[in-house]
Amino acid sequence: MRKFKTESKKLLDLMINSIYTNREIFLRELISNASDAVDKLYFKSLTDKSIQLSKDELGIRVSFDKDARTVTVSDSGLGMTKDDLDRNLGTIAHSDSMEFKAENGDMQGEDVDIIGQFGVGFYSSFMVASKVRVVSKAYGACEAWGWESDGVEGYSIEAAERAEHGTDVILTLKDNTDEDNYDTYLTEYGLKNLIKRYSNYVRYPIQMEVTKSRELPKPEDAGDDYVPQYEDYTEVETINSMIPIWKRRKSEVTQEEYDEFYKTDFHDFSDPARTISVHAEGSLSYDALLFVPGRAPFDLYSKDYQKGLALYSSNVLIMEKCEELLPDYYNFVRGVVDSQDLQLNISRETLQHNSQLRAIAKKIEKKITSDLENMRDNDREGYEAFFESFGRGLKYGIYSSYGMQKDPLAGLLLFFSAKQDKLVTLAEYVEAMSEGQESIYYAVGESVERLNKMPIVKTVLGKGFDVLLCTQDVDEFCFTAMRDFGGDENGEGAKELKNVATGDLDLATEEEKKDAEEVTKDNEDLFKSLKEALGDSVTKVVVSARLTDAPACITTEGPVSLEMEKILSQGPDGDDIKSQRVLELNAKHPVFETLKAAQDSGDADKVKLYADLLYNQALLVEGMSIDDPVAFAQNVAKLMA
Structure with missing residues (x-):
């Protein structure tokens, strides 16, 4: 038994219990390591003519044994010698992949893309395994070696058997507890689901032996009542898609392929309204494939709705919904972003530096805005349908930013x-x-x-x-x-x-303004009586310069309009939010003459009756509720009597 160093033991304990928050990513990490091993061998075949192999010979295999409680990840990659096992697995946080990238960084391209950085992903295995055994045979070597550890005290290295070059990582899973069900990883469905979720776009085929069913041939002597018989059989199947659609140029992909990807990956039965493909190269390189849905999800405006784009790094899923990639007003956009330039933290579950992410988010926002402008100008019918579903969010983006976002958004309204x-x-x-x-x-x-x-x-x-x-x-x-x-x-x-219902619109001509001033002066007592009758319901009663055929209307002064009051009144502090209402009277309407007559006759009760009726009538026209509907109905009846 070779002992882990004291600091390595502490780091291993930190690794297992703190760095990773989601146990199921162990398979993602092991497959990523396997992909790196295969990439290294393929890279060597490009630079060393003595290595004769094709890319078709390279791949990854995942299997499980329910009785033995083991999950195995195998690759046909470069493999490791005894010293490699001791150095790479016996020293925690030593990354052979990082060294490889440093030594060969200038020669990497689209054909080779090493994922590993920190040398810690392998140890995520101990979150689910009570024991891990690694059997590896280096390319060109005659012997294989086995590394084994329980992740507690140390590890052992001994001679082992493996026919071909590559590595097997064999995990003996922990027993189930009341809180954790490790049997999930001992099922065909469970493993296939994890592969498709996290490693679907790893560049090499990830294969599994899967169970299928087929109909048996119908016996020659079968009668009319024969019921078809079926048998189960196993077959090796490639689980992952390998080539991500977002890395292909738009000219190479049909809209039908985009639609199918969208509906499958984002669980929508409708085709997207817009597809946006982005391939950026330079100081910050990334690929993005974005979709504007054809309809709004049912929970779009609920507090449970979570925005965000799927974030990949070198084809490996890092976050299913990265919120930082989208502003709130574009929360309806779905899609993926993939960049190998992102600085990930040690667990690869979050980002180490957000400046790169912010730079990508800013470019994506501009791209979405540009595409929506194009849709507005060239597909008006489609844009109007889009706006009916998502326009509210654009408006809210301007309001919630206190107008700071009006430049990019106002033109879309x-x-x-x-x-x-x-x-x-x-x-x-x-x-x-x-x-x-x-x-x-x-x-x-x-x-x-x-x-x-x-x-x-x-x-x-x-x-x-x-x-x-x-x-x-x-x-x-x-x-x-x-x-x-x-x-x-x-x-x-x-x-x-x-x-039009607030403040001074300044639509009146000078003559109209002069007439209003004269009417106000001539009927000063009437306006005073009307204000007294209405009390605090209004701040003042004035002659209107904006009415034509209506006897009266309600306008407001100050920042709160009638509609705002109506909306804000639905909140917890709604009773405290009131608009400053103004009753405006049309001096040219016959009703005004009736008011004058009541005032001139000294009938204060009738003036109050008319004031209440005009005020409540104006509120109803504005779609506002009145304080006392019963009293209003009685006043109408009193007037008719």
Whole structure:
């Protein structure tokens, strides 16, 4: 028995219990080591003419013995001598692969891609195994050697038997416990699943003997009631796909192949709406294959939804969903990113340095934006279908970033145009603006049909200006964060975004403003009485310069509009969030004359009745609930009596 050094024992204990968080990656690590061993031999065959072999002779084999509780990973690679076993497996964190890469780095290319870096992946075996035996025969050697350890005190090395060059790693699995079921790794399904999940794109074939079923020939004397008989048989099958589709040029892959990969790997029954293939070379090289789904997943807007792209390094899965690769507003994008330049941490489960990942994420974000812009400009019908599913997230991206992301995202937004009767971009709205128009006008409500009937929308349209009809709860928050749209890089020429139901739209002519001032002055007592009747429900009652055929409307002052109040009231602190409401009266409407008559006659009760009716009626038009529906109904009945 050769003892592990004291520091090696401590490191081994750390390896088994701390560095790896997921036991099932042991197979990924062993297959990666096997792939490295095969790569080394193939590399030598390219540089040493005395080594005669073809790539077809190289591969990896995985098998299990349920009775003996063993899992074996075999390769036909370079193999190890007795000294290699002692140096590579007896010294923890010594990486022969790292040395190989350092010595031959300039000569590596697409044909050779050494994965190993830290010399610790092998020891992940002890997370699931009570004993590990390694039998290896170096290429060209006459004898094989066996290394064995329980991962506690030390290891032994002795002569062994192996017919051909290569290495067998034989794991004797631990017994099951109440918490851990190691029998999972002693099934055909369990091992195939791990191979496909983590090592599907290792460049060499990973083979297993699998059980299949076939129908037996029908006996000649079988009657009409014969029931087909079947038998099980075993066959060696290549489990992994080897060549990842994302490393192939787009010109070499059909859309049908992309669609099939997407539906299989991302468990969707619909074809993707867009496929984006990226091959970047330079200071940071990576391959990416991205998909915009054809429909939104059912849980897209739930708290349980997890965004992210599958992250690979040298064809080996590192993370199933790397969140850092996508901003939240592109959380619907699915796909993979593969880069051999990433600096992984020792466990290969997370990244050591995030600067490279951030650089890739930034480039991917730009690529997605560019592709969506292309879709918007060249496939409008498809883009409108995409926006119906995912537009809310783009709007939320602007709001949640306090407008910082409006430059890349604002151009992707679509809104319904009241004037053009279709969905338009903000750029298309600006392009169609009337001469002299300085603002982009929008209205927010429950539906396009309802917004089209709003008095203030009709007024703005009557002035010759278009109104964007916004029906999603995030719309107004998005516009509030944006504040304006367009203009140059200094903001010159930008168009302010204005809600038609808030603030001063400044649509009235000078004559209309003068008339409103005169009416206000002449009816000062009436407006005072109306304000007293409504109390704290409104901040003031004024003459409207924006109404045409409606008797009254509710507008707001300050940052909170009626729609915002409606949405925010659904939260835990909703009762504390109130808009500053203003009751605007149409002085040209017959109702105003009725109000004046009641005021002139000194009938305070009737003035209060009219005030309540007009206020609640205006709220209903805005789609707001009224505080006391019973009282409102009684007031209507009282007026009719």
